[in-house]
Amino acid sequence: xxxxxxxxxxxxxxxxxxxxxxxxxxxxxxxxxxxxxxxxxxxxxxxxxxxxxxxxxxxxxxxxxxxxxxxxxxxxxxxxxxxxxxxxxxxxxxxxxxxxxxxxxxxxxxxxxxxxxxxxxxxxxxxxxxxxxxxxxxxxxxxxxxxxxxxxxxxxxxxxxxxxxxxxxxxxxxxxxxxxxxxxxxxxxxxxxxxxxxxxxxxxxxxxxxxxxxxxxxxxxxxxxxxxxxxxxxxxxxxxxxxxxxxxxxxxxxxxxxxxxxxxxxxxxxxxxxxxxxxxxxxxxxxxxxxxxxxxxxxxxxxxxxxxxxxxxxxxxxx
Amino acid sequence: xxxxxxxxxxxxxxxxxxxxxxxxxxxxxxxxxxxxxxxxxxxxxxxxxxxxxxxxxxxxxxxxxxxxxxxxxxxxxxxxxxxxxxxxxxxxxxxxxxxxxxxxxxxxxxxxxxxxxxxxxxxxxxxxxxxxxxxxxxxxxxxxxxxxxxxxxxxxxxxxxxxxxxxxxxxxxxxxxxxxxxxxxxxxxxxxxxxxxxxxxxxxxxxxxxxxxxxxxxxxxxxxxxxxxxxxxxxxxxxxxxxxxxxxxxxxxxxxxxxxxxxxxxxxxxxxxxxxxxxxxxxxxxxxxxxxxxxxxxxxxxxx
Amino acid sequence: xxxxxxxxxxxxxxxxxxxxxxxxxxxxxxxxxxxxxxxxxxxxxxxxxxxxxxxxxxxxxxxxxxxxxxxxxxxxxxxxxxxxxxxxxxxxxxxxxxxxxxxxxxxxxxxxxxxxxxxxxxxxxxxxxxxxxxxxxxxxxxxxxxxxxxxxxxxxxxxxxxxxxxxxxxxxxxxxxxxxxxxxxxxxxxxxxxxxxxxxxxxxxxxxxxxxxxxxxxxxxxxxxxxxxxxxxxxxxxxxxxxxxxxxxxxxxxxxxxxxxxxxxxxxxxxxxxxxxxxxxxxxxxxxxxxxxxxxxxxxxxxxxxxxxxx
Numbered sequence: 001x002x003x004x005x006x007x008x009x010x011x012x013x014x015x016x017x018x019x020x021x022x023x024x025x026x027x028x029x030x031x032x033x034x035x036x037x038x039x040x041x042x043x044x045x046x047x048x049x050x051x052x053x054x055x056x057x058x059x060x061x062x063x064x065x066x067x068x069x070x071x072x073x074x075x076x077x078x079x080x081x082x083x084x085x086x087x088x089x090x091x092x093x094x095x096x097x098x099x100x101x102x103x104x105x106x107x108x109x110x111x112x113x114x115x116x117x118x119x120x121x122x123x124x125x126x127x128x129x130x131x132x133x134x135x136x137x138x139x140x141x142x143x144x145x146x147x148x149x150x151x152x153x154x155x156x157x158x159x160x161x162x163x164x165x166x167x168x169x170x171x172x173x174x175x176x177x178x179x180x181x182x183x184x185x186x187x188x189x190x191x192x193x194x195x196x197x198x199x200x201x202x203x204x205x206x207x208x209x210x211x212x213x214x215x216x217x218x219x220x221x222x223x224x225x226x227x228x229x230x231x232x233x234x235x236x237x238x239x240x241x242x243x244x245x246x247x248x249x250x251x252x253x254x255x256x257x258x259x260x261x262x263x264x265x266x267x268x269x270x271x272x273x274x275x276x277x278x279x280x281x282x283x284x285x286x287x288x289x290x291x292x293x294x295x296x297x298x299x300x301x302x303x304x305x306x307x308x309x310x311x312x313x314x315x316x317x318x319x
Numbered sequence: 320x321x322x323x324x325x326x327x328x329x330x331x332x333x334x335x336x337x338x339x340x341x342x343x344x345x346x347x348x349x350x351x352x353x354x355x356x357x358x359x360x361x362x363x364x365x366x367x368x369x370x371x372x373x374x375x376x377x378x379x380x381x382x383x384x385x386x387x388x389x390x391x392x393x394x395x396x397x398x399x400x401x402x403x404x405x406x407x408x409x410x411x412x413x414x415x416x417x418x419x420x421x422x423x424x425x426x427x428x429x430x431x432x433x434x435x436x437x438x439x440x441x442x443x444x445x446x447x448x449x450x451x452x453x454x455x456x457x458x459x460x461x462x463x464x465x466x467x468x469x470x471x472x473x474x475x476x477x478x479x480x481x482x483x484x485x486x487x488x489x490x491x492x493x494x495x496x497x498x499x500x501x502x503x504x505x506x507x508x509x510x511x512x513x514x515x516x517x518x519x520x521x522x523x524x525x526x527x528x529x530x531x532x533x534x535x536x537x538x539x540x541x542x543x544x545x546x547x548x549x550x551x552x553x554x555x556x557x558x559x560x561x562x563x564x565x566x567x568x569x570x571x572x573x574x575x576x577x578x579x580x581x582x583x584x585x586x587x588x589x590x591x592x593x594x595x596x597x598x599x600x601x602x603x604x605x606x607x608x609x610x611x612x613x614x615x616x617x618x619x620x621x622x623x
Numbered sequence: 624x625x626x627x628x629x630x631x632x633x634x635x636x637x638x639x640x641x642x643x644x645x646x647x648x649x650x651x652x653x654x655x656x657x658x659x660x661x662x663x664x665x666x667x668x669x670x671x672x673x674x675x676x677x678x679x680x681x682x683x684x685x686x687x688x689x690x691x692x693x694x695x696x697x698x699x700x701x702x703x704x705x706x707x708x709x710x711x712x713x714x715x716x717x718x719x720x721x722x723x724x725x726x727x728x729x730x731x732x733x734x735x736x737x738x739x740x741x742x743x744x745x746x747x748x749x750x751x752x753x754x755x756x757x758x759x760x761x762x763x764x765x766x767x768x769x770x771x772x773x774x775x776x777x778x779x780x781x782x783x784x785x786x787x788x789x790x791x792x793x794x795x796x797x798x799x800x801x802x803x804x805x806x807x808x809x810x811x812x813x814x815x816x817x818x819x820x821x822x823x824x825x826x827x828x829x830x831x832x833x834x835x836x837x838x839x840x841x842x843x844x845x846x847x848x849x850x851x852x853x854x855x856x857x858x859x860x861x862x863x864x865x866x867x868x869x870x871x872x873x874x875x876x877x878x879x880x881x882x883x884x885x886x887x888x889x890x891x892x893x894x895x896x897x898x899x900x901x902x903x904x905x906x907x908x909x910x911x912x913x914x915x916x917x918x919x920x921x922x923x924x925x926x927x928x929x930x931x932x933x934x
Contacts, residue, residue: 016432016450018435018439018446018450020443020446034736034739035740036736037737038740047777048769051772112668113671114672129676131920135859136916139912140913143905147685180679183678211657211658212665214657238764241766241767241768243865244862244891248895268768268862272865275772276865289772290776296769297765297766300764304761308760445829448824449827452826453825455822459816459819461823462819472827475828519822522826526827
């Protein structure tokens with residue numbers, strides 16, 4: 001044993017005092033500061049809600065809710081002004097529909113392939129590419145719709161199908177671009193849900209001689225259903241809230257139609273075109289913008305809450 | 320669990336011989352009580368470090384230990400032994416108020432530290448832990464260099480002195496200096512398990528506590544490292560008071576001056592279980608001539 | 624092989640082989656139509672991935688083809704201008720840099736602070752914690768243009784009344800990407816094992832000392848990754864800047880309290896112009912933005928992989 005030379009003679013041991021040496025205000029201050037940072041999220045949500053609700057209340061003081069929600073004439077900046085919001089809501093939903101027509105099969109298909117079929121090498125190669133896709137700025141998708149998707153559609157369009165080839169600004173081009181943008185969301189959340197399905201379930205089926213296709217469609221897909229639906233809902237919410245693509249490629253004139261080849265204006269495009277920063281507070285235009293934004297906020301919030309609840313469900317099921 | 324349990328403990332079929340030399344046949348032959356180690360126990364030094372009176376610990380109202388009363392003496396090594404689940408770890412964590420970190424934990428009874436109430440209203444748990452240090456079951460060095468591991472405590476506690484000296488002294492006291500003096504700046508995770516545990520002991524010593532608590536410090540280590548740490552304890556108890564939890568009876572017999580034997584008790588409908596002290600006495604007595612038959616059953620390997 | 628059943632004659636041997644063959648064929652062979660279906664299904668799935676990859680490829684490729692002639696240093700050394708021959712990203716880039724500088728200054732303390740609070744100081748089941756977590760989740764899904772309106776309503780105008788300046792944009796974008804940093808930081812902090820905290824507390828360190836000197840240093844790689852990912856997201860955002868009056872083009876280089884423009888806004892102005900020269904510029908600008916973002920994201924991932932502590 002080597003020499004120690006270590007006597008317990010430190011100040012603590014000698015005095016053996018158990019009370020705190022100092023009141024430690026620093027610790028309490030830090031606690032308050034950190035709590036403030038965390039509470040900021042609540043403050044932000046409140047601020048968003050207030051900023052949307054206050055002008056909207058003023059708005060609905062002048063325009064009746066039924067006129068707003070069910071009117072078919074949208075011209076708030078014209079004289080005489082009309083406030084029927086249906087054209088831009090339908091515009092948003094129309095674009096969203098085509099986005100999902102593209103995104104669901106492509107996203108889900110990719111997810112199933114990655115989860116059930118792909119070897120580790122393929123997965124390691126494909127997943128980063130999906131991440132890159134997820135990181136591309138929305139302005140790039142908008143521009144892509146304008147300079148590639150729509151012109152190509154115009155080139156291959158069969159005659160007057162659905163009313164003729166798509167216009168330069170049209171629902172279909174923007175919709176497909178948004179669809180491509182959403183593919184990573186659907187793919188990653190669905191794949192997550194599918195890998196949460198316990199291996200035992202699959203192996204039981206394989207042991208009975210089932211093919212991969214059967215296992216994927218009959219075992220894994222139903223088991224992961226709530227997660228998959230959650231991913232779709234999240235995708236829809238994302239599509240509804242997307243601004244740049246519709247601003248660039250879908251149009252700036254309200255047009256109440258379900259046709260994918262026509263030009264329409266989406267809610268976000270209306271906001272983006274009209275809210276250019278120097279609108280006076282309290283003006284009708286200002287209030288209109290916020291009323292539409294409130295509607296947009298409400299729609300996306302409902303979808304998000306639904307999606308979160310579903311995700312919690314699938315996570316719980318296997319924990 | 321018991322990688323460090325050697326073959327000896329299992330030879331219960333051997334006839335008990337008169338190992339204690341006083342004619343008692345109750346001694347377990349293979350648990351050799353180290354001669355000469357009982358100095359502290361029989362010495363006149365009876366200054367009490369801890370006095371426990373009726374200590375009970377509850378986690379969310381479920382009892383873990385009940386009615387523990389014992390005195391821990393200065394410069395002694397006090398061992399807590401007993402089958403798993405009898406609350407030894409819970410008990411030892413009361414001594415440095417680590418149970419405070421568990422929100423649902425509640426401690427009842429009286430716990431005096433050098434005569435002061437450890438759970439008094441104005442007592443600061445941080446201060447308590449400066450005086451009463453702890454070494455854990457699984458070595459938990461910080462993801463820093465060896466030097467920074469040792470220096471962390473003195474630095475945050477605001478101790479004066481030359482840090483290099485403090486680090487060297489602590490490492491020497493933990494019998495680690497010669498092995499690491501040339502690589503103080505290397506990451507502590509590069510050390511072996513036994514070295515890491517001695518590092519944790521050195522880290523504990525560096526802040527110059529009064530008491531060192533050890534919660535099964537060798538259960539994750541190989542026998543050679545275990546031996547080194549046991550030798551260390553013999554040296555350390557000159558400066559510090561040590562309380563050690565161990566499920567290795569031989570170890571308790573080798574290193575401790577006094578031993579407390581705890582057992583699990585069940586309530587009437589067998590829903591709850593908690594620990595209680597069965598017997599607490601000088602180690603030699605516990606292992607050669609225990610008063611309680613349950614103690615004898617345990618130390619002779621009949622149960623547990 | 625089964626013992627005691629050695630075939631004794633050639634015929635017996637053949638019979639055994641036949642029996643073995645039929646059994647294994649029956650056990651392992653899948654019905655033919657299922658096999659066909661499986662192959663078709665697998666091919667369709669592969670096709671979907673191919674479509675996704677092709678989409679990405681076409682996007683980048685088309686911009687590459689269109690914008691190649693403007694992919695040179697002039698792109699970032701010239702300010703924006705109404706003359707497409709001379710226009711470049713320079714003042715937009717500087718505006719973005721200024722904006723991001725202030726974003727980082729606000730984002731790191733707010734995001735890491737919130738994460739520390741939620742992980743270290745919160746009682747898991749407390750209602751306040753649940754409320755905060757729900758809010759963070761919701762905020763992550765609010766359309767980005769609404770953040771722009773928030774900035775317009777409360778930051779540019781009263782009560783903060785900062786005007787349409789860089790700081791306003793920075794604050795707005797910070798709020799937008801805060802959930803990203805909070806999430807990444809929480810994960811990094813959570814990964815630090817409890818034994819480290821216990822070891823520190825057992826020495827007599829306070830909670831904050833433990834966090835500051837043990838937990839945070841160990842979480843830095845994950846936190847930095849989160850901050851970089853958040854920044855890259857913020858750089859690519861155009862929509863929230865529109866209601867904040869991002870000028871279409873400035874003649875001067877922006878500073879923290881001047882009117883501002885940003886890289887995506889500059890590209891957006893090019894996108895809106897019909898002239899083919901601007902189209903080329905737009906393609907080049909889009910490519911530049913994609914390149915910046917991809918590099919940043921890859922760097923963040925590389926950083927995390929390289930410095931991640933394996934406990």
